[in-house]
Amino acid sequence: MGISLSGRSFLTLLDFTPEEIRYLLGLAEEFKRMKRTGTPHEYLRGKQIVLLFEKTSTRTRCSFEVAGRDLGMGVTFLDPGSSQMGKKESLADTAKVLGRMFDGIEYRGYKQSVVEDLAKYSGVPVWNGLTDDFHPTQMLADILTVREEFHDERGRKLTFFGDARNNVANSLMVVCAKLGMRFCACGPKELWPAEDLIAKCQAIAKETGAELEFTDDPMEGAKDCDVLYTDIWLSMGEPDELWAKRIELLHPYQVNQKLLDAANENAIFLHCLPAFHDRETEIGEKIYQKYGLESMEVSDDVFLGTKARQFDQAENRMHTIKAVMYATLK
Numbered sequence: 001m002g003i004s005l006s007g008r009s010f011l012t013l014l015d016f017t018p019e020e021i022r023y024l025l026g027l028a029e030e031f032k033r034m035k036r037t038g039t040p041h042e043y044l045r046g047k048q049i050v051l052l053f054e055k056t057s058t059r060t061r062c063s064f065e066v067a068g069r070d071l072g073m074g075v076t077f078l079d080p081g082s083s084q085m086g087k088k089e090s091l092a093d094t095a096k097v098l099g100r101m102f103d104g105i106e107y108r109g110y111k112q113s114v115v116e117d118l119a120k121y122s123g124v125p126v127w128n129g130l131t132d133d134f135h136p137t138q139m140l141a142d143i144l145t146v147r148e149e150f151h152d153e154r155g156r157k158l159t160f161f162g163d164a165r166n167n168v169a170n171s172l173m174v175v176c177a178k179l180g181m182r183f184c185a186c187g188p189k190e191l192w193p194a195e196d197l198i199a200k201c202q203a204i205a206k207e208t209g210a211e212l213e214f215t216d217d218p219m220e221g222a223k224d225c226d227v228l229y230t231d232i233w234l235s236m237g238e239p240d241e242l243w244a245k246r247i248e249l250l251h252p253y254q255v256n257q258k259l260l261d262a263a264n265e266n267a268i269f270l271h272c273l274p275a276f277h278d279r280e281t282e283i284g285e286k287i288y289q290k291y292g293l294e295s296m297e298v299s300d301d302v303f304l305g306t307k308a309r310q311f312d313q314a315e316n317r318m319h320t321i322k323a324v325m326y327a328t329l330k
Contacts (some may be wrong), residue, residue: 003312005327009126011040011112012134013174014200018208021140021178027323028316030194034127035070042072044329047103052118054229055236059317060129060137064106066321074321077101086178095121107131110237125328131214132237133168138272139175140320140328145313146227149268154209157182158227161218161253162297163191163246168231168272170197177201184213186221188249205282218253222262223246229270230255230297247291256299260307269302271310277303 003023005127013021034041049068053061061077070077089097091114098105099122107115108129119126128136147151158176160169164185173193176183183201185192192198192214207214215221222228230253255269276296279285287293294300301309 006330007038007125010136010324010328010329011115011119011126011128013136013139013171013178016178016181018178021175024140024320024323025144025147027327028140028320031258031322032144032316032319041070043326044103045072047072047263047329048101049076049078049104049106049325050078050098050102050322051106053077053079053129054107054114055130056131057108057316060108063137063317063321064127064129064149064325067325068316071326073103073325076251086211091117092121096123099123104325109311127324127328130167132235133167133170135171135272137317137321137324138168140324141313141316142172142229142270142272143175143179143318144316145270145309146268148312149309150226153312155182156226157184158229159184159186159221159225159226161186161221161228161230161255161259162233162250163187163231163235164214165191165193166231166235171192173197173201173212174204177204177212178208180210182211182213184215184221184225186215186218187253189216191249200313203219213225218259219262221253222259225263226257226261226267227270228255231272232274232276233297244291245285247287247293247296250297251293252298253304254295254297257301257305260302260305267307267312269298269305269308270313271298271303271308273310273314275303275310 051064065075095118104123104125105118106127107118108127110132110134112131115128115131143153160172164187173183233250276284277298277300279288
């Protein structure tokens, strides 16, 4: 039998088999081909989706909006000031109302329990655009980018440098375990993933042939590495007062030319964006004035170099999100 994800929610990749994840990646490749060739694909014409954003975003919002319209759907955007969810109306009541009006719901915010409750009470597919725990749509874009570079993701070593307990690092460990890759968390031990999630991923890895590694040595993380991945040092919603501590902890894990030279010759750099690679942002300039850093999690020469694939990765958000919505709504 073929794979069917119709009616399913997309909350974490822990809920999906390797075959289902590869099915979504295959769909994304086909949608990317159709987008590039101008082939119409309004396969979900007449359906309506709503995007609930408690956290702002450029790539996630634009990806869902463009992907939804390419598929022929109507798209409604609600920011925190445009909904009574959690204020005058309970989450369960909001979910039930939205489920009567929309065919699918995207949520980007804080607690994983919120996206799970939306799925529980709405009666329609719900897609996780990011929570504090997981970022599953980002992972599909990341692996699609790896595929485009290396053709087959299996056996490739991907190292995440920095705060390896954040939502991106958590999700990278999950997807690498599911797809038989080598995942390395490289950062201070106090910022490694939670033990319970490590245990879940190790159990998956035994079935798929994946390998999980953990190190606080940046050069060890870069050794034999095919994909060097990093993220900003302070996640959205965390207080600015943490900058000093994070800089002290994570500056040794900056992805720079030295680390790139220690990786495999054909290694690539990925970043989920936005990135503090220069002083051309308000925060970047503020950090420079206070701490004297020209760049933070990635040096400017790496970010602008020939190994960088972060903008391919950003475009792939649109194609992979399109695949998720199509597969769950068709």
